Amino acid sequence: MTAQTVHESLFESAVFPMAPIGSIVVERNEKVSETDFPALSVGKLGVTPQLAGVAKSQSEGDRKLVRAGDLVINSRSDRRGASGLAHQDGSVSVVYSVMTPKPDLLVAEYGHHLLRSTPFQDEFFRWGTGIVDDLWSTNFTRMSRIRVPLPPKGVQRQLAARLDKTDAMIARLDDLAGILRVRRTATWSTVHEMGFQPVKLQWLMREIDHRAGDQNMDLPLLSVSIHHGVQLRGDSPSGQQAGADLSKYKVALAGDIVVNRMRAFQGGLGQVRVDGLVSPDYAVLRPEAVLTPSWAEYVMRSPKFIEEMAQWVRGIGGADQGNVRTPRINVRDLLALSIPLPPADELHRVTAHLDELTGRIDDMLTKLASLRELLVERSSAFLLDVVTGRKEIA
Structure with missing residues (x-):
């Protein structure tokens, strides 16, 4: 018996039955080519079309199939929160675990929020293995043993619908942060237009x-x-x-x-x-x-x-x-x-100008990040409160 089997996570106090993940999902491990199934990204934003600038594997055929309705998580357990529900067919790197929820047990949307919750991320990391920085991972076999609360499907749907509203607010904050980063980058680009x-x-x-x-x-x-x-x-x-x-x-x-x-x-x-x-x-x-x-x-x-x-x-x-x-x-x-x-006598002036413009944008980004962090924290706390019986879904 390992230390993991006797450890009690925050989920263990749930008022609903606890089930190993391996009993409520089926692993999908089909290899496909990116030419047949478009590349998907899995990160803080969930499962999305391939983000620009992401480094991919050498072989286009060495990828895993993802179907709409699957749950995907990065097995690199140092990448906290890189998981979510797929809304389209596609393909991901083999470092991801792809799972199909058993429809009679797990509502996919509930699974989405469950995997992205702080208590689950803590457990996912704790079950990982590795010996050096950036190589800590939790494969599907180990993840399948993690026990999670399994409310009735009606409660799962209600909880997911409530948390979807928070996700929508977080998405709006992310959009605004993206606009600010573009503006900040445009500010930095001016260094090439000053004629130095x-x-x-x-x-x-x-x-x-x-x-x-x-x-x-x-x-x-x-x-x-x-x-x-x-x-x-x-x-x-x-x-x-x-x-x-x-x-x-x-x-x-x-x-x-x-x-x-x-x-x-x-x-x-x-x-x-x-x-x-x-x-x-x-x-x-x-x-x-x-x-x-x-x-x-x-x-x-x-x-x-x-x-x-x-x-x-x-x-x-x-x-x-x-x-x-x-x-x-x-x-x-x-x-x-x-x-x-710039010449030495101009360097301070132009740098001070860039400092002022960048500082304003960074201040706004910091406020957005704090608000986002608060929403994510409250989302996880609400999920935990519901499954442990401290709150009911209004």
Whole structure:
């Protein structure tokens, strides 16, 4: 008997019967080609048509079939909340688990909210296995043992309908955040229209490879997000976990630029605001000479520069076709690229202008993110309250 079988999750206090997931769904494990079934994305937004810029597997035939009405979840259990109900036929990477609800037991819409609830995400991660950062996963066999509350189908439908309303509000917040990010990106794009002379990055910054060892283990962990740049790992919504051995992590100091080499061609880089540790696979670059960290971040996160980086992504496949596997940019190739650089007497002025515009947008994005987080939290809490008998559906 494993530790998992004796652990009691928050769901165990449910007033309704508890059932292992494997008893209420059937795994779908059919391999198909993307040419026959369009690619789908599975993330915080649920199951959607393939998002732009997502790296796909090398082989178009090495994918799993998804039918409308299936439930899909990313087996990478560090990708918290990447799950949902499919509303169209399609295909997903083999790293996903695809399940068909048994119609006499599980209402698909209830299953959608159940998989995305915080209590389930906690259990899903706890049942996962892995030995290094970014490789923690929960396969279907292990997930099938997780016990979940199974109310009568009428209650499942009522609960799903109530939570659908919250999802609609969250979707509107996401749409507004998307509009603001586009506006912020447009602001950064102006750096290429100011007429400054281009200078190669190799003359303006150098790579730093300072490992944590035993002396820097108390530094906070940092992550690199496409939308948020560099942030504290605890503030990241991905739920990404660190590896067991932090001694090989890289030290990044405030003012450094950290590049997620696997997500550089999507904008996965940013300026470090507080000293910390980053994944050994990330590149830590330190601005020198007249280059300031803020100007480096604005230019390197601009669409034009990101497009240039994408041309130098190395891996199996090609970034231009969106099918690159294990994509990474070589630091030498990155530093060979050029950026526009203002004269020293103008650098402060133009940076301050960009700081003001970007700061306003970031403030609005922060407020939207807080409201979204509150809605997600209340949605999970309401589901838990209903299945544990603390509340009834009005």
